Amino acid sequence: xxxxxxxxxxxxxxxxxxxxxxxxxxxxxxxxxxxxxxxxxxxxxxxxxxxxxxxxxxxxxxxxxxxxxxxxxxxxxxxxxxxxxxxxxxxxxxxxxxxxxxxxxxxxxxxxxxxxxxxxxxxxxxxxxxxxxxxxxxxxxxxxxxxxxxxxxxxxxxxxxxxxxxxxxxxxxxxxxxxxxxxxxxxxxxxxxxxxxxxxxxxxxxxxxxxxxxxxxxxxxxxxxxxxxxxxxxxxxxxxxxxxxxxxxxxxxxxxxxxxxxxxxxxxxxxxxxxxxxxxxxxxxxxxxxxxxxxxxxxxxxxxxxxxxxxxxxxxxxxxxxxxxxxxxxxxxxxxxxxxxxxxxxxxxxxxxxxxxxxxxxxxxxxxxxxxxxxxxxxxxxxxxxxxxxxxxxxxxxxxxxxxxxxxxxxxxxx
Ligand code: NIG
Ligand code: FE
Numbered sequence: 001x002x003x004x005x006x007x008x009x010x011x012x013x014x015x016x017x018x019x020x021x022x023x024x025x026x027x028x029x030x031x032x033x034x035x036x037x038x039x040x041x042x043x044x045x046x047x048x049x050x051x052x053x054x055x056x057x058x059x060x061x062x063x064x065x066x067x068x069x070x071x072x073x074x075x076x077x078x079x080x081x082x083x084x085x086x087x088x089x090x091x092x093x094x095x096x097x098x099x100x101x102x103x104x105x106x107x108x109x110x111x112x113x114x115x116x117x118x119x120x121x122x123x124x125x126x127x128x129x130x131x132x133x134x135x136x137x138x139x140x141x142x143x144x145x146x147x148x149x150x151x152x153x154x155x156x157x158x159x160x161x162x163x164x165x166x167x168x169x170x171x172x173x174x175x176x177x178x179x180x181x182x183x184x185x186x187x188x189x190x191x192x193x194x195x196x197x198x199x200x201x202x203x204x205x206x207x208x209x210x211x212x213x214x215x216x217x218x219x220x221x222x223x224x225x226x227x228x229x230x231x232x233x234x235x236x237x238x239x240x241x242x243x244x245x246x247x248x249x250x251x252x253x254x255x256x257x258x259x260x261x262x263x264x265x266x267x268x269x270x271x272x273x274x275x276x277x278x279x280x281x282x283x284x285x286x287x288x289x290x291x292x293x294x295x296x297x298x299x300x301x302x303x304x305x306x307x308x309x310x311x312x313x314x315x316x317x318x319x320x321x322x323x324x325x326x327x328x329x330x331x332x333x334x335x336x337x338x339x340x341x342x343x344x345x346x347x348x349x350x351x352x353x354x355x356x357x358x359x360x361x362x363x364x365x366x367x368x369x370x371x372x373x374x375x376x377x378x379x380x381x382x383x384x385x386x387x388x389x390x391x392x393x394x395x396x397x398x399x400x401x402x403x404x405x406x407x408x409x410x411x412x413x414x415x
Contacts, residue, residue: 005411006064007042007057008073008385014039014051015074015392016359018374024292024364025356026319033352033392041073043381046411051375068385071405072392074355075374076145076382077336078177078362081249081273081294083327084139084149085132085163085170087119090328103303103330104227104255113187113223116153116328120163128166136170139326139334141415143404145176145382146373148249148323148366150221152183155199157206160184164216175409176382179366181249182207182217185229185237200233204240212244219270220246224260231259238267249294249365253277255305265289271321271365275308276300286318292365293318295357296325297342303330310347310357321361322354341399351393383408 017034025032040057042050059065093111097103106112120128139147149167154160160182167180184203192199211217220241224234238248248269252260254276261272262285272286273294286293295308313320322343326334336358343354363373372380385406386395395403407414 005044006066007040007062008066008068009040009054009057010070011039011041011068011073012070012388013037013072013392014041014375015072016355016375017051018360018376021370022360023369024319024361027314027317030314030353030356031350033355035392039073041375041383043408043411046381048375048377048379048381050377070388072386072389072395073375074384074392075359075372076176076384076407076409077143077358078146078321078366078368078373079139079144079324079326079334079336079358080146080148080271080321080362080365081296081323081325082147082149082334083152083183083325084135084147084334085128085151085166086116086153086328087123087128087131088116088328089332090115093329097303103305112329113153114190117155117159117187117189120153121156121159125162125166128162129169132166132170133173135334136174139336140174140176140407140409141404142335142337142402143384143407144334144336145407145409146178146363146366146368147176148179148181148219150181150183152186152221152223155184155187155189157202157210160207161210161214161216164211165214168216175412177366177368177372179218179368180216181219181221182211182241182246183221183223185222185233187223187228196233200236203237208240208244217246219249221248221250223251224258224263225251225254226256226258231263234260234263238264242267249273253282257282261285265291270367273323274299276306278309278312283312283316283318287316292361293320294323294365295320295347296323296331297346298333298339299325299331301342301346302332307342307346310343310349310353314353319361319364320357321365322357323362323365337395337402337404338399340396344396345399351396354396355392381408381411
């Protein structure tokens with residue numbers, strides 16, 4: 001049966017409706033989620049074509065009907081910050097952490113990003129693709145319908161290309177929205193440890209032109225942080241990215257505030273990500289910009305650092321997305337349902353705010369909000385259907401439980 005034309009009936013709550021062309025939410029709007037109780041939704045040619053309340057549904061006009069059986073329907077998660085393409089898990093460092101070492105201490109002992117880079121160097125392209133395919137496929141079953149994936153565990157021309165080509169292949173093999181980001185400036189590799197300038201020159205003069213030649217990146221990222229890349233280096237790398245039309249989406253303010261937010265905004269950054277440590281000046285710069293903040297609560301949870309203050313961003317009318325930061329070091333799980341739970345439990349956000357941040361605002365942070373991220377006529381039918389549950393608030397409330405019955409991508413059930 002062709003599932004791309006069908007009507008889902010008996011939806012207990014149809015949540016995340018946006019009827020105009022609003023591309024993001026901020027401030028008080030974050031706490032508003034438009035919902036229809038006891039609803040139907042019709043899909044045509046992979047797009048949402050109609051929805052309404054069951055009492056207005058005309059059965060005689062439809063032959064392909066799917067009974068939601070009192071499940072809830074909402075837009076798919078748009079996870080705008082991940083490092084999904086990696087070669088090996090790092091549970092040894094997890095034990096080190098339990099034994100009292102910090103994220104920075106583990107990195108100093110040769111763990112961390114450099115450890116992942118070593119493993120990526122040794123894995124062949126095919127195996128890397130197969131493992132990445134499995135990871136992504138699991139996430140789609142958990143409701144992710146749009147995702148950004150970064151390189152950054154290569155740190156050499158060859159291995160950065162290997163990661164970006166893998167992301168390219170994922171784009172070709174999945175129907176979901178995928179954006180790829182070049183993160184060559186994730187760490188200084190061991191062979192350049194006494195020659196930072198040499199590595200940055202390699203990144204600018206070798207990596208960027210080759211990536212451009214194969215059209216492998218949509219965005220550019222830098223880990224701008226004490227002991228990683230300075231604001232001056234961020235400036236230089238973003239300037240080089242500009243020449244290839246790569247807009248920034250950057251790691252800033254994870255452990256320290258060193259001015260990366262202001263600099264990224266100067267370059268028209270789409271998003272500034274992490275933001276666990278913020279100053280008044282950082283907020284001021286953001287409030288005046290069109291850059292969206294991206295908060296990563298599962299990273300805070302996993303490495304025991306402060307949670308970013310979503311509530312301050314709401315107060316200051318600054319838009320933000322929530323994302324998983326899926327990576328083997330600081331967030332070894334890409335489950336956006338858990339991210340929503342953490343948003344509520346650890347950041348004090350309402351379920352409405354976490355859902356907005358993970359759907360429409362996640363889409364904005366990947367520049368796809370005009371075609372996905374909400375229940376809107378004409379947008380892609382990228383939908384989550386839950387098991388029968390009382391309300392959408394049950395999703396973040398029942399942390400760790402998988403409430404998702406099916407994910408629909410462009411009008412087709414994925415599972
Ligand atoms: O977003 N902070 C930098 N990068 C990743 C972690 C990378 C790693 O530890 O492998 C992050 O948390
Ligand atoms: Fe990250």
